[in-house]
Amino acid sequence: MAELLPELLAVRGVSVRFGGVQALTEVDLTARAGDITSVIGPNGAGKTTLLGVINGAVTPLGGSVRLDGADLSGRPIFERAAAGVVRTFQNLEIFSNMTVLENVMTGGHLHAGYTLLDSLLRTPRFRREEKRLAALCREKLDFVGLAHKAHLPAADLPYGEQRLLEIARAIAVEPKLLLLDEPAAGMNNKETQQLGAIIRRIRGELSIGVVLVEHDMELVMDVSDRITVLNFGRILAEGTPREIQDNPEVVAAYLGED
Structure with a gap:
């Protein structure tokens, strides 16, 4: 059995509520050094909210965010950027x-x-x-x-x-950790393939950990080492791309197959 790489990002027990909407409920996410970790799910699943919690744009009701062992909970965006967390946005x-x-x-x-x-x-x-x-x-x-x-x-x-x-x-x-929020949005197939190659090089050549939120399942399955699936703000499944592809609940809900 391959030895697990050390944890780079550890999100534990994070919950977020916006008014009457429970956006995240007791969510855990681990991203290991040297991995590309993807977060998938339908619109409204809480993916972008989770990235906001990690980079400090969203304040959770509870839980913790640690980067390379350092507790970032409660620290503002600029301090998290200085600590090594950087994010791109959907728009x-x-x-x-x-x-x-x-x-x-x-x-x-x-x-x-x-x-x-x-x-x-x-x-x-x-x-x-x-x-x-x-x-x-x-x-x-x-x-x-x-x-x-x-x-x-x-x-x-x-x-x-x-x-x-x-x-x-x-x-x-x-950065130590790069958060990519739907970077392939609006790209054609050729541009998306180029993007996938760049994401792999960021991990491989620059030794930057990547957490990717993306709707393009071909890109996700191509570049990811681990995938976390969110459903209504809760974790539905976690695993390798193959394990996620073979998970009946995930296939039915997110990959468009019966």
């Missing part, structure tokens, strides 16, 4: 008035080695750090295949490339 969140490179540098600035005063006075330290960050961010653009478009306005990119730009910006933060 595009790019800065259309900036260039492609400038968009990615907004992620890299989390690790900028200068002060606000350096920035205002444009000191030598500021200029050195900006040059270093620009080089780092060009590497991230190259990783997703957009280096040749670094100086174009972000708004000029096709939709699929704007999705990849979001991912480049996220990995520029150099």
